[in-house]
Amino acid sequence: MNYARFLTAVSAARKPSPIRMLTELQQRSPPSLISLAGGAPNPNTFPFQSASIKVKNGETVTFDETAMKRALQYSASNGIPELLTWMKNLQKNLHNPPTASYTPEKGQMDMCVTTGSQEGLCKVFEMLVNPGDNVLLDAPTYSGTLAALQPLGCNLINVPSDQHGMIPAALKEVLSRWDPSEVHKPGSDAPKILYTIPNGGNPTGASMTTQRKQEVYELAQQYDMLIIEDDPYYFLQFQKPWAPTFLSMDVDGRIIRTDSFSKILSSGLRIGFVTGPKPLVDRVVLHIQASTMHTSTFTQLMVSQLLHSWGQEGFLRHIDRVIEFYSTQRDAMISSADKWLKDVAEWHAPSAGMFLWMKLKGIADTQQLIMEKALEKEVLLVPGGVFMINSSDPCPYVRAAFSLSTPEQIDEAFRRLSALIKEAL
Numbered sequence: 001m002n003y004a005r006f007l008t009a010v011s012a013a014r015k016p017s018p019i020r021m022l023t024e025l026q027q028r029s030p031p032s033l034i035s036l037a038g039g040a041p042n043p044n045t046f047p048f049q050s051a052s053i054k055v056k057n058g059e060t061v062t063f064d065e066t067a068m069k070r071a072l073q074y075s076a077s078n079g080i081p082e083l084l085t086w087m088k089n090l091q092k093n094l095h096n097p098p099t100a101s102y103t104p105e106k107g108q109m110d111m112c113v114t115t116g117s118q119e120g121l122c123k124v125f126e127m128l129v130n131p132g133d134n135v136l137l138d139a140p141t142y143s144g145t146l147a148a149l150q151p152l153g154c155n156l157i158n159v160p161s162d163q164h165g166m167i168p169a170a171l172k173e174v175l176s177r178w179d180p181s182e183v184h185k186p187g188s189d190a191p192k193i194l195y196t197i198p199n200g201g202n203p204t205g206a207s208m209t210t211q212r213k214q215e216v217y218e219l220a221q222q223y224d225m226l227i228i229e230d231d232p233y234y235f236l237q238f239q240k241p242w243a244p245t246f247l248s249m250d251v252d253g254r255i256i257r258t259d260s261f262s263k264i265l266s267s268g269l270r271i272g273f274v275t276g277p278k279p280l281v282d283r284v285v286l287h288i289q290a291s292t293m294h295t296s297t298f299t300q301l302m303v304s305q306l307l308h309s310w311g312q313e314g315f316l317r318h319i320d321r322v323i324e325f326y327s328t329q330r331d332a333m334i335s336s337a338d339k340w341l342k343d344v345a346e347w348h349a350p351s352a353g354m355f356l357w358m359k360l361k362g363i364a365d366t367q368q369l370i371m372e373k374a375l376e377k378e379v380l381l382v383p384g385g386v387f388m389i390n391s392s393d394p395c396p397y398v399r400a401a402f403s404l405s406t407p408e409q410i411d412e413a414f415r416r417l418s419a420l421i422k423e424a425l
């Protein structure tokens with residue numbers, strides 16, 4: 001793959017930070033080395049001495065004085081080695097990416113830690129998207145992605161989708177505007193990237209079928225596009241076997257995948273990952289060097305200690321408990337929707353994630369209904385317009401999350417929603 005053609009001028013201009021290189025050189029050197037180089041503060045001056053974090057299964061994550069000094073100090077921009085290694089092994093076990101065995105030039109699978117997958121998305125978009133670029137995505141989509149993409153001045157092209165995700169025939173139709181043999185011609189405005197949320201989509205709850213992923217991947221090959229696989233709900237798929245990922249079929253090194261611990265370990269710890277071809281991950285890391293420098297060392301070490309004590313089996317047992325919770329919540333929301341809303345709304349029951357996407361019958365746009373009437377009735381949902389490329393377009397949908405409220409609260413909320421829809425009609 002020729003990765004240079006995908007980089008913005010800004011990303012291509014990024015150079016390794018000399019002091020960060022010195023820090024990493026020092027970390028690779030024997031303890032006999034005396035360094036007067038790094039401008040790191042002396043951890044003996046830090047007020048924090050130790051920590052122990054109780055884990056619900058009875059174990060404890062502890063930071064003794066030595067560990068605490070490390071946890072409170074700068075660390076490598078791509079992530080602390082033990083967390084990266086653990087995650088690379090998990091990615092290889094879960095997805096068996098063809099690129100794991102490639103050379104760096106050929107797009108060898110690499111990873112970096114980001115402060116939430118939101119940071120990963122933001123830096124990936126800034127690496128790839130120039131003003132005026134055509135970018136493909138299936139809308140409605142995550143509002144945080146729109147917030148990161150739209151200020152870049154790109155032209156967002158919607159690819160029609162349904163409850164099974166992006167529709168390959170529709171993608172083929174959208175791409176038919178361009179001749180695949182001309183996409184490398186100077187001045188070509190053929191799309192270079194496609195973004196999608198393949199499992200438990202936000203806001204639609206949609207999950208892509210394997211067949212559709214294969215067809216979308218083949219079209220990306222034909223038009224030499226990268227696919228950004230934003231997959232924070234991968235571990236919230238209620239049925240097994242979990243769907244094969246784009247990463248698992250990536251024979252070319254054209255997949256950039258963002259993962260997140262937010263929905264399974266903690267959203268406040270802000271731990272996400274970018275997985276992709278080494279030439280592209282390297283550019284994201286250069287951007288991290290010049291922005292946050294790295295994700296919090298403390299949180300990375302805390303999570304890494306937990307994962308090492310659990311092992312992959314323990315991690316996947318934890319995931320099973322999380323899946324059990326969210327599928328029970330999904331069942332509660334669906335049964336309350338059937339009870340209160342089936343004559344005023346329509347929906348597809350999600351098989352992953354934490355969202356139900358409902359179309360309100362007879363309501364052209366839900367913005368006013370939700371932002372005024374729903375608040376009067378003391379029930380809050382998200383009006384669908386915030387997930388559309390053009391948020392001022394009328395949208396008859398609302399997004400309901402089944403993550404935080406109890407089944408009883410969900411039932412009462414839908415009773416209130418039903419009443420206000422009937423009043424509005």
Ligand SMILES: Cc1ncc(COP(=O)(O)O)c(CNc2cc3ccccc3n(O)c2=O)c1O
Pocket residue numbers: 115116117118119142144197202230231232259260261262267271272
């Ligand atoms: C598809 C997709 N991609 C990336 C992210 C970012 O997750 P990260 O790993 O935690 O950075 C998300 C998080 N989505 C949301 C977050 C959120 C945070 C506060 C309040 C509301 C929020 N609502 O509503 C959300 O949907 C997502 O859904």
